[in-house]
Amino acid sequence: MTEEYTQLIESYGNLALDMVLEILAALAILVIGRFVAKKVSGYTQKLLEKSGRVDRTLRPMIVNIVHYTIMIFVLVAVLARFGVETTSIIAVLGAAGLAIGLALQGTLQNISAGFMLLFLRPMKVGEFVDADGISGTVEEIGLFVTHMTTVDGLYISVPNSRLWSAKVTNFSRNSKRRTDLVVGIGYGDDIGKAEKVALAVVNADPRVHKDPAPQVIVTGLGESSVDLTVRYWTDTGNYWPAQSDNRRAIKEAFDKEGISIPFPQRDVHLIPEAKS
Known part of the structure; x- marks a missing residue:
């Protein structure tokens, strides 16, 4: 009886030892796998940056794919240490993928949308x-x-x-942009003179394209002003600074030439009450 009891203890002891060794081996594979995935994905990032042939937009996606692919193989290797067969692993992954897909429909939409953004590149x-x-x-x-x-x-x-x-x-995709500056002048001002002054200002700006040529058109007859639109094209990078500088320069040029930029105003006529 004692001998059988001793053999039973030895058997369970060996089984427990084997289990501990398998767990340690699985943990070692997991730790090493994560380390390798991190190193390989980092190396991939540096390689993509150094090559210059892959668009910056695609680099994070490629790095993530490399990282998660390695981690999938690492998890398969960990499961294999516990005696799970490859076919069983595939079946489990398929079932898990289906369950996760149903539970995380919004997340999967984000993933598919990310691929579409990278593919069509808006x-x-x-x-x-x-x-x-x-x-x-x-x-x-x-x-x-x-x-x-x-x-x-x-x-x-x-x-x-x-x-x-x-x-x-x-706003950055096209190389040039059109600017429309709306400037109001008084009804008593010379429209032709105002057009010439505004054109002279924008034509003097080297950032303004000569083709198509700048133009000034009358776009509105407001309550207090005649609205002129100064239209010209610049490189996209010069859009905001050129717009600010030309708006200021037109105002100063109009002041110098005596062309008014009126503010909204209203004439009130008092009609005397008729005597009875």
């Missing part, structure tokens, strides 16, 4: 865009969200599905 890293009120410079298009920086330096994280379903206005 926006790229470094471009300034507006998507139905969400505006900023694109910093990174990830698997789930897009990272952006607003004009006032704030960080925003936007789900990819929201950007994909929105109307995107890309």
Whole structure:
């Protein structure tokens, strides 16, 4: 009886030892696998940056795919240490994928939207865009969200599905932009003179394109002013500084030439009450 009891203890002891060794081996594989995934994804990031052939927008997505692919193989290796067969692993992954897919439909929409954003490229890293009120410079298009920086330096994280379903206005994609400066002059001022003065101002700006040529057109007869639109084209990067400088220069030129820029005003006529 004692001998049988001793053999039973030895058997359970060996089984427990084997189990502990398998757990330690699985933990070692997991730790080493995570280390390798981190190193390989980091090396991939550096390689993509050094090559210069891969668009900046695609780099984070490629790095993430490399990282998660390695981790999938690591998890399969960990399960294999516990005697789980490959076919069983595939079946478990398939069932888990289906369950996760049903539970995380919104997340999967973000992933698919991210791939569509990368494939069709309505926006790229470094471009300034507006998507139905969400505006900023694109910093990174990830698997789930897009990272952006607003004009006032704030960080925003936007789900990819929201950007994909929105109307995107890309302010950086085209190389040049048209500017329309609306300037009002008084009804008593010489329209032809005002047009010549405004044209002289914008033509003197080297940032303004000569083709198509700048033009000044009458676009409105307001309550207090004749509205002139000064229209010209510049490089996209010069749009805001050129607009500010030319608006200021036109105001100063009009003041020098005696052309008024009226403010809204209203004439009130008092009709005396008829004597009875």
